[in-house]
Structures are given as C-alpha cells and as structure tokens.
Amino acid sequence: MAHVDIQITTDPARVDVDLVHRFLSESSYWARGRSRDVVLRSIQNSLCFTLLVDGQQVGFARVATDRAVFGYLMDVFILPEWRGRGLSKILIREVVQHPDLTGLKLFLLRTSDAHELYRQFGFEPITQPETLMARSASRI
Numbered sequence: 242m243a244h245v246d247i248q249i250t251t252d253p254a255r256v257d258v259d260l261v262h263r264f265l266s267e268s269s270y271w272a273r274g275r276s277r278d279v280v281l282r283s284i285q286n287s288l289c290f291t292l293l294v295d296g297q298q299v300g301f302a303r304v305a306t307d308r309a310v311f312g313y314l315m316d317v318f319i320l321p322e323w324r325g326r327g328l329s330k331i332l333i334r335e336v337v338q339h340p341d342l343t344g345l346k347l348f349l350l351r352t353s354d355a356h357e358l359y360r361q362f363g364f365e366p367i368t369q370p371e372t373l374m375a376r377s378a379s380r381i
Contacts, residue, residue, distance in 0.1 A: 247328070248293045249335045255291045256284055257298045264301075264318055270353065272316065283316070288341060292319070292332050299323040300332050308341040314350040329358055337362050 262280040265272035272280075284303065292300030300319040306312035314336065319328050336342065352359060367373065 246293075246295050247331060248296075249332060250291050250293065251288060251339070252291070253284065253289060255293070255298070256289055256301070257291075258284060260298055261301050261316070264320065265316060268321075269316075269318065271351075287315075288339070290332060290336055290339075292328060294323065294328075300328055302332055302336055304336065304342060306342065306345070309344075310346045312342055312345045312348045314348065317350075317355075329355075330361070333358065333362050 258277070258281055261284065262275070262277045265280055266275045266277075267273070283305075287303040287305050288308070290302045290304075291298055292302075300317075300323065302314065302317040304312045304314050317329070317332070319332070337348075342348065348364070350359060350364060
C-alpha cells in the first residue's frame with residue numbers, strides 16, 4: 242500500500258454512525274436490517290475502534306466490555322474496497338492491545354468466515370461450549 246496515514250481511534254466522536262449503520266444493515270451477514278437506532282445505542286454503549294485512512298473511516302470494530310473481566314468483540318468490518326491491504330490485522334491488533342482489554346479473563350467473538358484472522362491474535366474455538374448459555378431474542 243502506498244504511503245497513507247492510518248489511524249485507529251476510540252474517540253466516539255470519530256465514528257461515522259451513518260457509514261457503520263449502512264454497512265451493518267445492508268452489507269453484513271450478521272446485522273442485515275439492523276435499525277439505525279440500535280446501531281447508535283450499540284456504539285454509545287461499547288468501546289469502539291474507528292479505523293481511518295487519510296482521515297476517512299474505512300473500518301470499525303466494537304467491544305462490549307466491563308473493561309476488567311469480560312469483553313465481546315462485534316461488528317468488525319473493513320469496507321470492501323479497502324480489503325486485502327492488511328487493515329483488518331492492524332485493527333484487531335489495536336483492539337487486543339488496548340489497555341482496557343489486555344487483562345480480560347474472557348474475550349469472546351462470533352465469526353462465520355474469519356477464523357484464521359482471529360486465530361492470529363489468540364482467539365480459539367471454545368473448549369467447553371457446554372458451559373456457555375445464551376438467551377436469544379429469537380427464542381423469547
């Protein structure tokens with residue numbers, strides 16, 4: 242990649258909510274149809290990572306966390322036209338090295354297609370899935 246200014250910030254003011262909503266609701270397999278209100282509330286209540294290239298947002302990730310024991314990595318994406326340039330690795334490295342997340346006892350995520358990316362940063366399949374339970378809105 243030619244010389245570009247890559248910046249990752251956790252400043253909530255730098256999140257382009259419209260861009261994140263558009264990607265999640267229209268292009269992701271995990272959040273298709275998610276309302277803008279839900280996207281906004283999820284951003285407001287998470288530790289968000291905005292990836293900027295030359296000042297333009299091209300990637301995003303958020304972690305729901307207590308910043309002490311537990312974290313759940315979600316809504317990770319790089320815009321399609323920016324993929325294949327190593328930006329997802331830069332983004333995930335920044336997430337797992339963030340001072341509020343390095344000492345977590347449990348750091349979870351779900352993925353259908355990026356296992357190799359996350360494996361590079363220490364994520365592994367759950368060894369005792371029977372110890373985890375979920376309450377899904379679709380089952381209530």
